[in-house]
Amino acid sequence: MDTVYLKRILEDEKAIRQRILKNNLSGVIITFISSLVVVPLVLILAYLLINGISSINFDFITQLPKPVGEAGGGIVNAIAGSAIIVFLALVLSVPPAVFGGIYLSEYPDSKLSALVRFSNEILQGTPSIVIGIFAWVLVVVPMGHFSAFSGSVALGIMLIPIVLKATEETLKRIPPELREAAASMGVPYHRVILKVVVPTGLKGIVNGILLGATRISGETAPLLFTAFGSPFMNLHAGKPMSSLPLVIYNYATSPYDEWHKLAWGASLLLILAVFGINMLARIFVSKQGGGTQ
Amino acid sequence: MSIKTEKPLLQLNNLSAYFHDKRILKDVNFSVENSKVVSIMGPSGCGKTTLIRCVNRMHEMSPGGTAAGSILLDGEDLNQLNTITVRRKIGMVFQRPNPFPTMTIYENVIAGYLLNGIKIPKKLSLEIVEDSLSKAALWDEVKDSLNKKGTYLSGGQQQRLCIARALAMNPEILLLDEPTSALDPKATSRIEELVVQLKKNVTILMVTHNIAQAARVSDDTAFMYLGELVEYGSTKEMFTVPKDKRTEEYLTGKFG
Amino acid sequence: MNKEIFSEKAFKLILKGTGIVIFMIPALLLVTLIVQSVPAVRAYGAGFIFRQTWDPVREIYGALPFLAGTLVTSFLALILAFPFSFSVALILSEYLKEGTAAAIVKSAVELLAGIPSVIYGFWGLLVLVPLIRKLELAAGIPPYGVSILAASIILAIMIIPYASTIAREVMSMIPPDIKEAAYSLGGTHWEVQRKVVIPTSYSGIFAGVLLALGRALGETMAVTMVIGNTNKLFSNIFEPGNTMASVIANEFTEAVSDLYLSSLIELGLLLFIVTALINFIGRLIIKRFEVKGAGE
Numbered sequence A: 001m002d003t004v005y006l007k008r009i010l011e012d013e014k015a016i017r018q019r020i021l022k023n024n025l026s027g028v029i030i031t032f033i034s035s036l037v038v039v040p041l042v043l044i045l046a047y048l049l050i051n052g053i054s055s056i057n058f059d060f061i062t063q064l065p066k067p068v069g070e071a072g073g074g075i076v077n078a079i080a081g082s083a084i085i086v087f088l089a090l091v092l093s094v095p096p097a098v099f100g101g102i103y104l105s106e107y108p109d110s111k112l113s114a115l116v117r118f119s120n121e122i123l124q125g126t127p128s129i130v131i132g133i134f135a136w137v138l139v140v141v142p143m144g145h146f147s148a149f150s151g152s153v154a155l156g157i158m159l160i161p162i163v164l165k166a167t168e169e170t171l172k173r174i175p176p177e178l179r180e181a182a183a184s185m186g187v188p189y190h191r192v193i194l195k196v197v198v199p200t201g202l203k204g205i206v207n208g209i210l211l212g213a214t215r216i217s218g219e220t221a222p223l224l225f226t227a228f229g230s231p232f233m234n235l236h237a238g239k240p241m242s243s244l245p246l247v248i249y250n251y252a253t254s255p256y257d258e259w260h261k262l263a264w265g266a267s268l269l270l271i272l273a274v275f276g277i278n279m280l281a282r283i284f285v286s287k288q289g290g291g292t293q
Numbered sequence B: 001m002s003i004k005t006e007k008p009l010l011q012l013n014n015l016s017a018y019f020h021d022k023r024i025l026k027d028v029n030f031s032v033e034n035s036k037v038v039s040i041m042g043p044s045g046c047g048k049t050t051l052i053r054c055v056n057r058m059h060e061m062s063p064g065g066t067a068a069g070s071i072l073l074d075g076e077d078l079n080q081l082n083t084i085t086v087r088r089k090i091g092m093v094f095q096r097p098n099p100f101p102t103m104t105i106y107e108n109v110i111a112g113y114l115l116n117g118i119k120i121p122k123k124l125s126l127e128i129v130e131d132s133l134s135k136a137a138l139w140d141e142v143k144d145s146l147n148k149k150g151t152y153l154s155g156g157q158q159q160r161l162c163i164a165r166a167l168a169m170n171p172e173i174l175l176l177d178e179p180t181s182a183l184d185p186k187a188t189s190r191i192e193e194l195v196v197q198l199k200k201n202v203t204i205l206m207v208t209h210n211i212a213q214a215a216r217v218s219d220d221t222a223f224m225y226l227g228e229l230v231e232y233g234s235t236k237e238m239f240t241v242p243k244d245k246r247t248e249e250y251l252t253g254k255f256g
Numbered sequence C: 001m002n003k004e005i006f007s008e009k010a011f012k013l014i015l016k017g018t019g020i021v022i023f024m025i026p027a028l029l030l031v032t033l034i035v036q037s038v039p040a041v042r043a044y045g046a047g048f049i050f051r052q053t054w055d056p057v058r059e060i061y062g063a064l065p066f067l068a069g070t071l072v073t074s075f076l077a078l079i080l081a082f083p084f085s086f087s088v089a090l091i092l093s094e095y096l097k098e099g100t101a102a103a104i105v106k107s108a109v110e111l112l113a114g115i116p117s118v119i120y121g122f123w124g125l126l127v128l129v130p131l132i133r134k135l136e137l138a139a140g141i142p143p144y145g146v147s148i149l150a151a152s153i154i155l156a157i158m159i160i161p162y163a164s165t166i167a168r169e170v171m172s173m174i175p176p177d178i179k180e181a182a183y184s185l186g187g188t189h190w191e192v193q194r195k196v197v198i199p200t201s202y203s204g205i206f207a208g209v210l211l212a213l214g215r216a217l218g219e220t221m222a223v224t225m226v227i228g229n230t231n232k233l234f235s236n237i238f239e240p241g242n243t244m245a246s247v248i249a250n251e252f253t254e255a256v257s258d259l260y261l262s263s264l265i266e267l268g269l270l271l272f273i274v275t276a277l278i279n280f281i282g283r284l285i286i287k288r289f290e291v292k293g294a295g296e
Helices: A003-010 A013-035 A038-053 A058-062 A076-106 A111-125 A128-143 A148-172 A176-184 A189-217 A244-252 A257-288 B048-055 B083-089 B105-109 B111-116 B122-135 B155-167 B185-198 B211-217 B235-240 B245-251 C002-044 C064-095 C100-114 C117-139 C148-172 C176-184 C189-218 C221-226 C244-254 C258-294
Strands: B010-019 B022-032 B037-041 B065-073 B090-093 B173-177 B203-208 B220-225 B228-234
Touching: A003 B122, A013 B083, A013 C064, A013 C100, A013 C189, A038 A257, A038 C100, A038 C117, A058 A076, A058 A257, A076 A111, A076 A148, A076 A189, A076 A244, A076 A257, A076 C002, A111 A148, A111 C002, A111 C189, A111 C258, A128 A148, A128 C002, A128 C189, A128 C244, A128 C258, A148 A189, A148 C002, A176 A189, A189 A257, A189 C002, A244 A257, A244 C117, A244 C221, A257 C100, A257 C117, B010 B048, B022 B048, B022 B065, B022 B220, B022 B228, B037 B048, B037 B211, B048 B065, B048 B173, B048 B203, B083 B090, B090 B155, B090 C176, B105 B111, B105 B122, B105 B155, B111 C176, B111 C189, B122 B155, B155 B173, B155 B185, B155 C176, B185 B203, B185 B211, B203 B211, B211 B235, B220 B235, B220 B245, B228 B235, B228 B245, B235 B245, C002 C258, C064 C100, C064 C148, C064 C189, C064 C244, C064 C258, C100 C148, C117 C148, C117 C221, C148 C189, C148 C221, C148 C258, C176 C189, C189 C244, C189 C258, C221 C244, C244 C258
Parallel strands: B037 B203, B037 B220, B090 B173, B173 B203
Antiparallel strands: B010 B022, B010 B065, B220 B228
C-alpha cells in the first residue's frame, strides 16, 4: 500500500483548513437561518403589545360590546364565555382521557390498547374544523340550536388525545416496584392505581391537562358552528356563547377600525392567558419535585 | 512510579479533567512508548475512560467537559493541533460496537475517508479495505460480503470492523475503551489475540475493568483510583509486586 | 372483602369501557361524516372532486378549487418552512445544545407553537396582507393582498415549530455512539451531520414532513383569514382562493340547503381521510425508526 501517498492526502493541511472553514461556515449559516424564526415571533408579539395594550382597560374587561359606531365597550361576555366553554370541555374530557391513559399504561399490550392508541393518534391529527362538524351533527342538530355545550364537546374531543397521551407517558415511567410494594401489602388493585400510581404521576397528568387547556383555549374553528358566539352576556351553556377566539375572528375580519382595536385587545388577552397557563404548568412541574422524571 | 527513559510516543503532563465543576482527573502524568499495549484499569468511576477521551480530545465535546494540562504526541502538543488531525493520528474503538448502520462493510472501513470527504482512487481504497480488515483479522470472514450492511455482522465481528475502521486512518495510537465489555467470551478472546498482534502496527491504550484481561494482553499497566494515577509500570511487575497498597487491594479483589 | 373484589372488578370494567369509548370516537366520527355526505355523494359521485364550479345559488358543488387551494398552500408552506425547521432541529439537537443562541431559538419555537391560529390569522390580515399588497402594486400585479401566497406564508410560520420538534426528536433517537464513532474518525461537526446524522434520519425526517403536511392540510382559521375566500380556481399564487378547511369555516353556518351542507361535510370527510392517512403513515415510519434506532 502506498502509505506515503496516503499520509500525504490524510495530512493535507490545505484540505483540513478547508474542512474546518466549511464546518464553521455551515455552523454560521445554520445558526443564522434558525435564528430567523425569532423574527415572526417578535413581530407578532410586538404588534399584539403595541396595539393591544391601548385597548385593554377596565371597561374592556367589564363591559359588553357596543354596536358599531359607538366607541368603547368591552368583551366581558367573551372572557366569561371562554372560561365556561374551556372549563366545561375539561370536565367532559379529563375523566375519560385519564382513565384511558391508565388503561393504556396498565394493559400496554392488549389488543384494545393498540386500537385505543391508533384511535388516539388519528384523533390527534384530525383537523379541528372536522371535529367541529362532528360536534355540530352530534349536539347542535339534535338540540336544534347552537350552544356553548356543543362547543365544549368539540374542544373536549380535541383535548382527549393530549391528556390521554400525557397520562400514559407519565404512568409508564412510574417504577413497577411502587405498585408491587403496595400490592404486596394486600392493597386491592383499584386502590393501588388510584391511591398510589395516579397520585405519584399527578404532576405529569396535571401538566398534560394544563397544556391541553392552552391548546383548546385558542381554538376557533370548531366553535364557529357550535358555540357560535353571542353579543350578549350569556352564562347558560345550552345557549350560544361568545369566546375570545370567536370575538377575535369576528372583529378582525370586520371592516371597522374600532373593532380591530378590540380584536387586538382580545388577542393580547388571549395570548396572555395561553402563555400564563403554560407558565403555570411549568412552575407546577418544577415546584412539585420528586415524582416521575 | 517508573518514568521510561526512551523518548515516549505519548506523554501526559499534569492532565486534569472536569465535568462542569467536578474534577474527574487529578494531575495525571504518564508516558507511553512506541509499539506497546498499555492497559488502564481501575474501579468504575476512576476516570479511566475520561483519560483516553482526553487523549483524542473527545472529552471536550461532552457537555461541561473541560481539561487542563498538556498531552504530547511525538513531542507535539495536541491542544495546538486541530481535532481533525488529532483524531486522524489517534483512533478510537468504543465499548459497544458501533458500525454506521447506513453503510456497507466496505464503506464502514473507509468511513473515515467518506466522512471527511477525502477522495481516494478506487484501487487505493480497495487496498486500504483489505489491509485494514486483514490487520483486524476480519478479512477472511467478510471478503465475500463487503457490500452487506455492517450491522449484519455478529457483535464480535462488528467490533473488529470498528477496529479496522480505526486502523484505516493509519493512526499512531489506538484507544480501546473496554472493547470487549459487550461481547461474549469467545469474541472477547479473539479481540484480545488481535490486540496483541496489532502492536506491531500501532501503539494501543486500552481501558479495561477486567484485571485478567490487562494481565493477558498488556505490556504496561496503569492503575487509576478516584481520578488519580496510582501506579504505572510493567504489567508483570505490577501484578507480582504491586508498589502501592491500593493497587494490591484492587488486584486481590478488595474493591471495585 | 367481597366489596373490595366487586369494586376491583368494577374499576377494571370502567377502564376497559373508557378504552372502548375512546376507540369508538374516530370510528363514530368517520361514520357520521359518511352518513352526512351521502346526499352530496349521490348527487355528484366522483365528479365532486373534479368539478371547478362551486355555486350555492344554482346548487352546483365542485371541490376542485378547494382541493387545489389546500394542496398548493400546504406544499408551498412545507417548502418555505423546511429550511427553517431543519436548521432549528440541527441547532437544537446537535449544534448548540447549550448557549444563548440555542436557548433563544428554543423558546422562540416554543412560543410560536403556543400562539393560537386565530391570532396568526389576524396578524397576517393586518400586517402581512397589506405588505403583500404593496409588493403586488409595485410589481404591477392585481393587488389582492389576500392570497394563496399569504396563506402559505402564515402556514409556514405555524408549522415550523411542529416540524422542527419532530425532526429534532428523530435526530435525537440516533444512538450517540454512532455519532461518537464519526467524531473519533476526525469528522467535523458539519461532516458528522451531513454524512451520519442526516442520512440515518432520512426516513424520520420524511415522516416529520408528512406529519407537518397533515397539520398544514387541516389548518383552518389563519388560512381562512388571509386567503381571500374566493370559490374560483386560482391561476397563480397571488390570487385569492379557498381551502377545504377555509370554505367549511366560511360557509357552514350559511349553508341553508341540505345538499349545500352535505357538500361541505363531504369536504370535511375528504379532509379527515387524507389527514388520518398521512398521520398514520407518518407515525408508522417514526415508530419503525424508533425501533431501528434504539435496538441495533
